[in-house]
Amino acid sequence: MKYVDEFRNPNAVHTLSREIHRITRHPWTIMEVCGGQTHSIVRYGLDRLLPGDITLIHGPGCPVCVTPIELIDAACQLAMLPDVIFCSFGDMLRVPGSHEDLLRVKAQGGDIRIIYSPLDAVEIAQSNPQRQVICFAVGFETTAPAQAMAVLQARRLHLANFYTLVAHVLVPPAMEAILSSPDNRVQGFLAAGHVCTIMGYEMYEPICRRYQVPIVVTGFEPVDILEGVQLVVTQLEEGRYDVGNQYARSVHRTGNLEARRVVEDVFEPVSRNWRGIGKIPLSGLQLRQSFAEFDALQKFADRIQLRSTASSLDSECQSGQILQGLMKPSACSAFGTRCTPDHPLGAPMVSSEGACAAYYRYRHHEVAPG
């Protein structure tokens, strides 16, 4: 924890805050891509340490939030099958599908296990040879290597009862989608440090050039985030647009080559629906044909009904606006009234990385310092 404490040091935070005030001359709008960063900002009140001219808007980097509703529905149906053990990260359990969420399916008798690593699901498959074990592969590039490892491990062990429901999404296509939208307000990005730990940041270089925006790879602690803001503002004030790396203690330009290779061996890019946003070209991962035997959707195709996206759009939830930074959670008319963590209308209200959850948890009735 000493390692983390260094990046939560109040003196360092205040020094950075003063420095950002000193260098800021114009109004700027900066998006933090990752929901983990959003939570840090709201939890520690970091946005309140910035000059009024700087607006932080919250990006789409919550994999739980953007997982399309049709995949949540598929997960709920799969988890209800009597011969299935359905393995998922805890985060996904409360996310509402069209009619129910995985927690409710569990209460109705679905055998749902919370796992901490996809390899746990492989172990469950090994020790339950008479059951079908499905692992819900959710997350950005950060969690994809572990899911790929699980598939490789299942093949090595000749497991015939291990499957994955793949919902992986990729960050750079989403950033491009935001930048190319006519409503775009984003002038600079804090890129997600964990994603870059795996993938590096080469792929941001053409984005910087094409859209003329600075992108700074940034960590998750208060000092990280303020340093990231400082580096973006410095570039904006100087009229530059390069890739910067605030998170150098973890991120190299080419990322983790071994992890990238494993992901590439097992998965291939595919166009994917992002919940509330819509289809983004080549923004997801699916199993390569050579690993199709592990694909839960193929294996159980005749036992579940996949709904089309058109019929499953969230009616009142404004998550698309929120996830693209076009609206703050507190500006949503349902926020805190018709939509709460106990009765969510959409995923950002229940995910631990969701922007609405962060605002609800830390700010839902605004406080006057006491």
Add this chain to the structure above:
Amino acid sequence: MTPKQNMEIHCPLPLAADDTIRLAHGGGGHLMQTLIHEIFLQAFSNPFLNSLQDSAVLPVQVGRLAMTTDSYVVRPLFFPGGDIGSLAVHGTLNDLAMMGAKPLYLSAGFILEEGLPINTLKQVVSSMAKAAQACDVHIVCGDTKVVDRGKGDQMFINTTGLGIIPSSLDIGPHLITPGDRMIVSGDLGTHGMAVLSVREGLTFSGDIVSDSAPLYELVADLIAQGISIHCLRDLTRGGLASALNELATTAQVKMTIDESQIPVSETVRGACEILGLDPLYVANEGRCILFLPSADVEKALSILQNHAISTRAAEIGMVLPLSSNHVPQVILRTPYHTHRILDLLSGEQLPRIC
């Protein structure tokens, strides 16, 4: 006609009572009697229990009676720093202690799952007996039921506690007053993280040991030394955050706490960090929050810090009046002097993706 074969009649003897719990252990017959005499009476023996009447008959003392009940369903049954037995004693006695009641008696109800190893039951019962004895409390009545295999999770225990509050003593949320200071009796989150790490097979550098412990001795010492305690609350399920929110609502006040003053061990912080959990919401079984006038803070801290289970006691915040149009709330001051609300949790804390 074939010659009659000698017919061999085998009348198998019933198997002797084996080493696991069977439905008959709850059936009222011989097996149940054996269980009562050989396990429960042997461990819990005291004059009130030994008479084996339909009710325990207890002498009444001067003062007011405090009564509380709690059920224990922890999995796994044994965890670093305790087990379901010691927990079922400490948890219920602590609820009495939080009212300033001297705990005297406990009941013990067991729901056992068919197939439970009898040795496991013996270990749990022995741990309960030891914990009760250490607190000078008698287990005076009990009950056992056995459910079919698969209908229970090895063992559930319910305990009801009775204690006496001296006539002159009053402790409770109605006494929480603006200006009161808040002291937490030790570092937070070790019980919840100890149980979680064993249940989920997670290993962290540095062992996490549950804080499960009786709190009455602390409370009695504070009272004996003249500390004017306004309110006490043990920080069980939902942790510090939930306890403070409940009390703020009951007392109709606002509370502020200082995040940097809240004691949390390095290991618990690290484990929570990895799993995306907040130690302020994690369960404790031997920690409480105290509300008291500011004049008593220094003395209370020095008393607490002399007890082994509260060496890390710390002042963490204060109570403020509720301005008109405001709802009761708990405000947390971050190390950066920004403020946020500390709210009740929605649902359970779930480990995050990344």
